[in-house]
Amino acid sequence: MADKTPPSQPAGEVDPTQETYDIIIVGAGIAGLSAAIYTTRERLSTLVLERQLPGGQILLTARVENYPGFPEPINGMELADRLTQQAKRFGARIETGAEIVRVEPAGEGAERHIVLHGKDRRFRGRAVILSVGSEYRRLGAPGEKRLMGYGVSYCATCDAPFYRDKHVMVVGGGDTAVDEGIHILDFAKRVTFVLRGQEFRAERILLDELFSHGDRVTVLANTTVEEIIGEKRVEGLVLRDVAADRKYLYECDGVFVFIGLDPNTAFLKDTLTLTEGGFIRTDACRLTTSVPGIWAAGDVRADTLKQAATAAADGVTAALNAKQYLRGKGAHMART
Numbered sequence: 001m002a003d004k005t006p007p008s009q010p011a012g013e014v015d016p017t018q019e020t021y022d023i024i025i026v027g028a029g030i031a032g033l034s035a036a037i038y039t040t041r042e043r044l045s046t047l048v049l050e051r052q053l054p055g056g057q058i059l060l061t062a063r064v065e066n067y068p069g070f071p072e073p074i075n076g077m078e079l080a081d082r083l084t085q086q087a088k089r090f091g092a093r094i095e096t097g098a099e100i101v102r103v104e105p106a107g108e109g110a111e112r113h114i115v116l117h118g119k120d121r122r123f124r125g126r127a128v129i130l131s132v133g134s135e136y137r138r139l140g141a142p143g144e145k146r147l148m149g150y151g152v153s154y155c156a157t158c159d160a161p162f163y164r165d166k167h168v169m170v171v172g173g174g175d176t177a178v179d180e181g182i183h184i185l186d187f188a189k190r191v192t193f194v195l196r197g198q199e200f201r202a203e204r205i206l207l208d209e210l211f212s213h214g215d216r217v218t219v220l221a222n223t224t225v226e227e228i229i230g231e232k233r234v235e236g237l238v239l240r241d242v243a244a245d246r247k248y249l250y251e252c253d254g255v256f257v258f259i260g261l262d263p264n265t266a267f268l269k270d271t272l273t274l275t276e277g278g279f280i281r282t283d284a285c286r287l288t289t290s291v292p293g294i295w296a297a298g299d300v301r302a303d304t305l306k307q308a309a310t311a312a313a314d315g316v317t318a319a320l321n322a323k324q325y326l327r328g329k330g331a332h333m334a335r336t
């Protein structure tokens, strides 16, 4: 295993004593940790670099009901901890507080490794898996952070079943908000949409389906969320009617926020092919990116389902394909 970079090392220099890892995984969410379990079990030297703590977005939820293998709900922190322990058990080295700010693809010379630039250190890998995830845009309203996972949600597939026969608010008026709102109506007795503007921005076909639910759907246009209130769980929203410049309390059992999702790829825009929204484009089966030796996995990838189990599957797929590549069978060979 490589030693930590000595403090005397000048900023930006590669520590000459530092090992070149077989695989460097950037991001220790579910995708990255799942990849690390596989690469380490395959005896590939593996370094996982995480800017915060291991776990990623799943740390933000208290109840995960749909991750296979857990018949009872599992706390997101416990799930993250189990994955971290499993990766470490096989020898993964996980460095926290290590944010990657630039990726330098392998050159053509003798040293065909990829260099990852941290803020004051560099790391070398023969192959790289990018599993840096994405972040749901927040309202920024008081109460949102405190009640996240306790009535504040960003994912209907994850949380709608908790709202059977309840009254739920949906913030947002685009395609995603309406599509997710329709899904929530499979469970909730009533859904109230909060629109900042006058109208929805969603496709007509989605709106027709939404309004086929009749008076189970209410729309509050020209309205903003000022605060999310509730002691232990969401009990209501303080809303502002912008046209009338009036604040009022609106009771509800939960609020789903669908105002956008930002991939953590600002540092990759000059390196890889990204979608317009900034997600990493990959081959659908092998998860190869536009740069040889670099794979992408999990929520950061374009066209994924943004679920914990799909992130895990992506991590495994990227890991096994990267292994094939390192064993000299080529980047475009999948296990058959």
Ligand SMILES: Cc1cc2nc3c(=O)[nH]c(=O)nc-3n(C[C@H](O)[C@H](O)[C@H](O)COP(=O)(O)OP(=O)(O)OC[C@H]3O[C@@H](n4cnc5c(N)ncnc54)[C@H](O)[C@@H]3O)c2cc1C
Pocket: 026, 027, 028, 029, 030, 031, 032, 049, 050, 051, 052, 053, 054, 055, 056, 057, 058, 059, 060, 061, 063, 064, 065, 066, 067, 098, 099, 100, 101, 131, 132, 133, 134, 135, 136, 148, 149, 153, 154, 155, 158, 159, 264, 267, 297, 298, 299, 300, 306, 307, 308, 309, 311
């Ligand atoms: C509140 C909430 C509840 C959810 N509930 C469920 C649920 O019940 N069931 C379900 O299946 N899914 C749920 N999800 C979705 C699920 O959490 C994600 O699909 C999954 O965690 C994605 O994993 P990931 O590894 O792809 O990315 P992430 O979890 O986003 O992990 C990415 C990691 O990369 C790190 N990182 C980012 N940039 C850098 C960088 N430059 N350098 C180093 N590290 C970096 C981040 O700090 C993060 O730790 C929920 C999501 C949220 C937000």
